[in-house]
Amino acid sequence: MNLDMIIMVLIFVGTIFTLIKFQQKSGLVFGVAFVVTYLTNNISDQQVIDSFSNQGLLILVLLMTCSVAIEKTSLIRWITGKIEGRSYFVTWLKLFLSTAIGSAFLNNTAVVSTMISPVRNNATIPASKLLLPLSYAAILGGTLTLVGTSTNLIVNSMLTEAGHEGFQFFSFTLVGLFALVITSVAIYFVSTKLPTIKANKQDFQCYLLNAKVQEHSNLIGKSITDAGLRHLDSLFLVEISRQNRVISPISPNEQLKANDRLVFSGDVRQVTQIKQFDGIEIVVDSNSVSVDNMTEVVVRPDSDLINKTLKKADFRSKFNAAVIAFKRDGEALSGKLGEIKIRAGDYLVLVTGHDFSKRQNVKKNFITLSGVEPNHKLTGKKQSFAVGGFLVAILLAAVGVVSLFKALVVLFGLLMFTGCLSFQDIKQRLPYNIWLIVGSAIALSHGLGNTGVLSFVTSLISLELTLDNAFIFLVGLYFITLILTELVTNNAAAALMFPLAYSIPLFYGIEPTPFILSVAFAASSSFISPYGYQTNLMVFNAGHYKLMDFVKAGIPVSITFSTSVLLAIYVFYPIVKS
Template sequence: MPEVTPGMLVVFAIVAAALVLFVTEPLPIDISALGVLVALIVLEPWTHVDPATGVSGFSSAATLTVLAMFVLSEGIRQSGLINLVGAAVADRFGDSQFKQLLAVLGISGGTAGLINNTPVVAIMIPMVNTIAKRTGISPSKLLMPVSFIAMLGGTLTLIGTSTNILASDVSARLIDHPFSMFEFTSLGVLVLITGAVYLATIGRYLLPERVAVDDELIAEFDMAEYLTEVVVRPESPLVGKTIDQVLQETDLDVDIVQLVRGDQVFTEPLARKEVRPDDVFVLRTDRESLLELLDAEGLDLAPDAEVTEEVLTAEAEAIEPETDQSLVEVVVAPGASLVGETLETLNFRNRYDATVLAIRRGGEVIHARMDERRLRGGDTLLIQATEDTIRRFGADRNFVLARELTRPDFRTERIPVAVGIILGVVALAALDVLPIMVCALGGVVAMVATGCVKPGEIYEAVDWSVIVLLAGLIPLGVAMERTGGAEWLASLVVVGASDLAPVVILGAFYLFTALITNVISNNASVVLMIPVAVDTAEAIGAEPFSFVLAVTFAASTALMTPIGYQTNLMVYGPGGYRFTDFLRVGAPLQAILTVVTTLGIVTIWGV
């Protein structure tokens, strides 16, 4: 065993602090990664990370390539290609639940090999909901498989996930062996087929039916007890006040969803509407708050106080077609700028011209004190809004719309061009004509020059939290190497597993990486585990590249928790899943993939 040095202890302390921050998330993980970077530089005498090395992650080929891939993926998304394919599949296989499952698995898994899997899943969520309504299958039966297979599809090529690109960069630095474009495609196909077969057979029976497809949204979100109609009495103290004043002056948990005045129906924006006698309010509130309102504010229950989905949508349609109201589910995207904010601090009603009726967080539906709840990635908001507002939600990258939306602005005429640019990037990189970073950046220029992506869309397309996370974590791997921390951990593994065969140690690295990836970032897993895996392989006389691949593939299988990967969070709310649903469905697949991937690596590359 190498001697433990003060530098090792400092780096281990930074790693431990980073892991705690990643798991508990008191701050967004990209900000935590930035804190790690600063700590490494400040503690340079022990970490051996100087300022230039500390910020080198921002100029890393891996970081720039990942940034470029976000823009290339945006070009495909804006073309509407995946939507067109999905619509064709829904039309062709709409009569068979099993065929629909196979179809969504094929679209998600195959597409995720060439573009980022996050936009793929964002497109698939509304598509799955449409398919669910046609076939009568619960969307809970399809959404988790879509997320899982998109993850596994990312193992097909170098550009399938940011994890692969980062792992290639680390592998090049440690063993001078970067990944080529299709270097591990054979193993990726094996993994993808294994996952698809499992999800289409065993997995489909383990998946719950959390969301009933035939339920109206009012019933699905348990809104019956929280929506009612009241009439303003002539002597009410509310008369003469604006809706904004009414809401600001009350301490009760209440929202005014609609204002009905004679044959007119008013919805957002309501703030400046003045209350008049005999106005009818559609309220979102609980029973206790309602009783207090009736007593104190001069209100009476309307003769027919039951509020249905038709009340919230059809009435406005009949009276003012240009302001038709709809109910729709909107998912807060992981990494969205509004994560950590509340509806109150966002001034959500006025900012978006929409009323939030309920929040679904996994299997929990939240009705009370919603304005005070901090939003999380994956939260599903039940909103009432006009079609114009809903279209704005569909175009806002902070949200994922859980229903299909007609997009006349899709650049369908650019489909051949966008696909050609992606294929050109892949071909040039695969033939080693140019480095993948140069090919990807060139592809960005081509996407903008040909009109597939507008200049202003470039910066919106990039998930900057991922970029900052990569840049912050890359120097942590360097510190592990320079201080000897990776070598010490590898020695610990070798001593503890001295009686085990190399193939068993390889499988153990896969399994351990997969497990920690379920609670921390997949990119963090790669940065922390690859240096240890390489040193372990060299110490036992095994093939280092095989160990690099084991860690890389394991980091793409966060199958046991909704927080392990952002696509899991994206389907968490729309599927109505509980935390344990991921464990029940994902754990058996995780175990199967541990065996399949380990044996696949041994067969193809040796150990």
Template sequence: MTTAAIITICVIILAVILFATEALPIDLVAISIMLILVLTGVITPQEGVEGFSNKATITVAFMFVLSAALLKTGALQVLAHRLSNIFRYNFNSGILMMMFMIAIISAFVNNTPVVAVFIPVVIQIAHTSGQSPSKMLIPLSFASIFGGMCTLIGTSTNILVSGIAEKEGEQAVEMFQMTPVAGILLVVGVIYMSILGIKLLPKSRRSKNLREKFEVNNYITLVELLSNSTSIGKKIMESELVTEFKMDIIEVRRNGSQFTLPPGDFELNEGDILKVRCDVEKLKSLKGKTKTLSVSPVKIGDNDLSGKNSALVEMVITSSSEIHGKTLKELDFRRRFRAIPLAVKHREDIKHDDLYDIKLKAGDVILAEVKSHYVDELSKLESGQNTPFVLLSENHITDFDKKKFSIVISLIGIMVLLASTGFLDIMVGAICAVVVLVFARILTMKEIYEAINWKIIFLLVGALSLGLAISKTGLDTLIAQTMLGQLQPIGIIAVISGLYLVTSLLTEVMSNNASAALMTPIAIAIAHNSGVEVLPFLVTVMIAASATFMTPIGYQTNTMVYSAGNYKFRDFFKVGFLLNMVFWIISSFTIPWYFDLI
């Protein structure tokens, strides 16, 4: 084994550890992989940056823009709210309809914004129909995964696999070549979730009462500034309440007037009654040190904290959010979003202390009080492609623009038709569609730049570098020969099954794009060493890298619904393990049968 091969193996091990532990942002890990491979001489500098100009990378970038254009028309939001009528008559029919609808949309539109649009609507539907959101949010996420597998443009993973194959001299995967196999899995997946999966999900963990959910009862208090208080005459940002006791002053009540979320330069007066967020133990020490009298705890209920000037909202951080990996202090959260954080739900833990210093991750939920008039502004932020968060406690419907929708859906349809017939390359088609949207004034150039999920783009660049290193060092052939030596005597079904299983397990602990980049060169080498066509093995990697259901970290939509549905880690494993097994078994037999390998 060469030195370059050993270095590549070490990089792969390091990448798996970093992706699994989330110790660093995935885009930073990906670019670091590329840099290490270049600096150690495994690949050249030119080969390292080739990922930026790769057809797969460019296609994914422009598909993000098309998804943003469709989202901007308001069509998905209107469709989501109309879905609620079906649930009023029959919950089971509603689940079936929802999953098929989400799957069809996700086959042609990036599934992350689709799930972001539907999360708050599904929660509202659950409450109005007397069901638990936990029975509906995992099916929502899984349905988006089912649909994404069905076409080349349904997920960036499929585009990446096709791009790597083309780079290695193979035929690019066509638009619907994986559809028959993925379509069977889609139907099986929906039936499984509707009959068995939904029974394995928890009945009810989410409470409508935000006091119970976030346990903030003891953290919101009214305090009065007495005549000898050291904070009188000082600006809020200079007061000991903020500088020493790390309080958030949510409201100031003075002579019958209320000042909601006062700015930092607001001056405090004697007799002011402040509504604050603070730790109970700090409040106890506060009385003696600052001569400030605690008046009473504030009730937190369905209308809690929300006076006529403020609203209580839950903000779920999305996978593409700029908030991911940052603290509220770094974001200047209060000033930027006109909001006071009251609690943060991270996975299964609820944090109340030192909120501004907590490093936030995708799937975390921030409970915040926001000025009422600013909620609409937050909703506008939410309606974008790279939405920083999803508002669970507010319902916002974007106005449906039929004319713009007709143009966008027509362009996507024409692009799919031309690409599927081979008349136009999918990358060229995506670029053409975006240019037309700009000339039609449906999108601006600024909106195009903002629509692209640069985290995924950088991830693809690093993943492509890793795939190139595996191929260049001969590791693909070595691993392929090892796998074939063990599985080929059993038959082609065993070979496909082994490739699927390895890819699927890798995807559960690292990014689906990273696992696809890792396994695609190996899949191509297996096909060459077996003397059969490459396409069945590429389809195997595509499906296995997307069909990840056992953990909330394997796929970005799973992460988004994790905290929103108040799930526990074991909920995903309970319902996802059997589904993974079913997909594995069906794929192991269906792929060789459909592609005439047996």
């Protein structure tokens, strides 16, 4: 090995180990690897330009940006209204199918975030029995199409950059659908074994929330019962303050009057229910201000807040928001909120200021569960155009009338022109981190090829690949990627393993498509760890799960999914000479 090869091997191996240690900073890790590769002259200027302007990568960026317009419509929320059934099986089946189908064409993070609230508010079925299957359905649904998950698009972008014909829209569907059908049986079985986690007052430390009856409210003169204030979900009206007089306990027949101060106790996450009542304004006493926006968020793995306290992070001025509840792994934390160090996956309930949704750092630091996201709803003709335009663009690309890239470019322009997308939306939601990861990974693969590392690794394989034994190599490649995706996230695992999946089969004159598919599906099979995939992280906190709940449910699901994927690839994409 010459010096350049040694340097590239050190960069590649160092990237893997650094990703394992600093999983929350995957974009930074890949960025550093790219810079070192470039500074050591292992990639050319043109290869750098090609890496970050790759058509497949631009398709990924365009798709994720255009999908913001869909999130601003009521489409997903309309779907969530149809999921409740008369029995657990019917509800589970509706939830699973609607989530899987939606995730095949839409951003699965948006699908899951919209589904969480109605699932938690289900009066008959504990949320813990449905939320984990919800995430699993989103993962499986994402494997059905080229646009279903960023992993598929990342692999496709690296494939086209290598000079190979890219995947078609439904290239993943046969394998994905077969795996979905088989794995859904395992998911339903483990769903019935999930713990029943019921919320109670102790879970939320009985937070007190203040509201005021406005003078124009149509609830004035109505009794507490008639106003509907005695049947809120996990919120309890404990007292009324009226003209320096406190009324407690409260009779069901007590009539509301203008300027009454209502004190609620219970789950702060359900406070948005109060906003549904005409003329009742929520007030947070600790801030001494009235607020119009509250939201639930999960701290992202790559957030700048990690290992900082709320006080050190200057949370209030940075986000114009106050934290009134703080959860970790389903348990309330003790001590002062301002002194608790923030970790990835922490669940926060925020009281937000008027410009919270416009701040560019919000999307970077949080996954929003409910509240201020999306920023502005689309209604009327704009909503119809956003949904119709997106469906037409995907349909035209799927049947081959136009390329997916052209369809998305035109759609993006029309969404901007009609106001369905704004420059503010783009600033907040442009996937800079994924762009950096994929562009850097493509550049890294160029470096590995330029220095001869890939050829050297191929020569080290003691058993030459043939049509008879190549499937054994494919299986090994799959499980290495599977382990990596649980350690370093799905996108990073796909980007790291693609060069081996593409170059080694080609060296032996074998068509690389089955091997690339094995990497794509393995990178999407994060079922065991709550931190390997964003939707897992979202339901982990929302469902109050423990880490072992994921492990116990995820292992049989992962085994079933892996077996069905490998069998489907063997049947539908047989290994042949290139």
